[in-house]
Amino acid sequence: MSSLPGIVAINTFREAVRDRVLYNLIFFALIMIGAAIIVGQISIGIERQVIVNLGLSAISIIGLIMAIFIGVGLVYKEIEKRTLYSLLSKPLPRWEFLTGKYVGLLITLTVNTFFMTLGLAAALFYVGRPFVRSDVSILVAIYFILLELALVTAFALFFSCFSSPMLSTLFTLGIYVAGVFAPDIRNLGDLTHNSAIQSGARAIYYVLPNFHNFNSIALAAHGDAIPLALLWQNTLYALLYVVLLLLASSAVFSRRNLK
Amino acid sequence: MSTAAIEIVGLTKDYPVGFWRKRMRRSLDSLNLQVEEGEIFGFLGPNGAGKTTTLKLLMRLIFPTAGTARILGRSIGDTRMHRDIGYLPEQPYFYDHLTARELLDYYTRFSGYPAAERRDRIARMLERVGLSSAADVQLRKFSKGMLQRVGIAQAIVHDPKVVFLDEPMSGLDPIGRREVRDIILDLKQQGRTVFFSTHILSDAEMLCDRVAVLHLGQLRGVGAPGEIVSIEVHGVEILFESREGRPLPLDLIQRATRTGQRYRIEVPEAELYPTLGQLRDCDARILSVSTVRPTLEDYFFRLVDRPKEAHAAVEVNVP
Ligand SMILES: Nc1ncnc2c1ncn2[C@@H]1O[C@H](COP(=O)(O)OP(=O)(O)O)[C@@H](O)[C@H]1O
């Protein structure tokens, strides 16, 4: 990691660690311990399902909160505190700075998710269930959550290149919620039998990022296999979207006057 | 001299003002300036003159309404050129979570030095700016003066050819100021170009090969500090005291300022001999006669023709 964005990314990660961002893991651990104890006492054969469901949901929500709230401040904080002034006087193009900040948060989210995964495994172990092959789908579900976080972070970064953290948070949340319900919008349109509304709804469906496909928590909880095609599809989809968003962010940010 | 270190052509910046940001106010008005390699160049002007705006334009932190600039013959849009420049922002602020040593390590990574060389350079630089003992303290615990020192260190740690310093003496005590002056003189010794802004005229007068004076976004004069001063009418200062019991000419005493037994009077050059004659007639003891060179400060006050009260905004530092 001696590339310019790499240097920025490592500093961004170090900042997150020193600002005690990873302390949220304590919160996650408490949820898992509580769930494990309660489920262990009820014990009616659905321990695995409950623990996996709860664990993956917590991993997803905690990750989303971090991605949005840290994401919208990545650039804003550096402008507001004027730490960017001296940094940009180094041989560092703005787009590489932006990429570095993005990758830095991604590293933070990945490390955080890794520890939460360990926590989930420990909880499953505690309720006394041996690991089986279908547990791979839990890992795939977590991978999808990471892809989702990568996409959400890219949106947060993009919005923060031209609006305040407050507005960026609202925009990002809006896009996320709309993206989760994107297929419903399409289905709703199809129900109308009105071709204009149908194609309108389909247009919205295609423009919105499809966050729906990244959610395979239910599949994983039931121990169902996740189709391999979905793995490829989601990976490529997230990659393409992230690259486009980073390009757009760079284009906006490279022209921006720092106050 | 081959290419100029800094070449500014018609640089102009309008800032949007007002609630709707519709109206524009010109903060820098087609600035033309050329700084040669190896010069210490002082960029002078009272607060709000447009000095910081100019430096931010050169650093591409903001973009000009019109005009261009080149540094070391290369476009300011070329970030690779930044390898050869250093910049101290006004009232610098750095990452809270890093120590001074870590910050310098972070920044020098962009210059591509290997780890061992970074370590040596940084240690030397921390010594140079007097931060050795605070090198491993997180910057959140630093005072304003210490941040200023870190700022200077990060601006020169990578041996830049051209150094831009925005108010380098601000936030420093007299000792700190002298240290910064020494650093700037060292840089000149090493053949570097130093471009620094200040509203403290004595600093510029002491250091600069040439100065430019900016006021309300407009360039009001460029030249050697001496050249700029030489336009002024010179006066002569006479220091004298009376010998035992001999009265002094009343009209002179009235115009003179008295310190203990001594009188000091300033007269235009043309009045020197008549005045000396008067003093001889009453057998006064002449202690010294010297020409009064108007300081850059005087020049500056005259240039910035505002009512006297407003001069409070200009910090005058008597060395
Ligand atoms: N971001 C900004 N928005 C609007 N006006 C600004 C901005 N920055 C500076 N100005 C105005 O531009 C003028 C020059 O400011 P500046 O370059 O900071 O002066 P100096 O550094 O010489 O004190 C001032 O009138 C200031 O109010």
Ligand SMILES: [Mg+2]
């Ligand atoms: Mg200024």
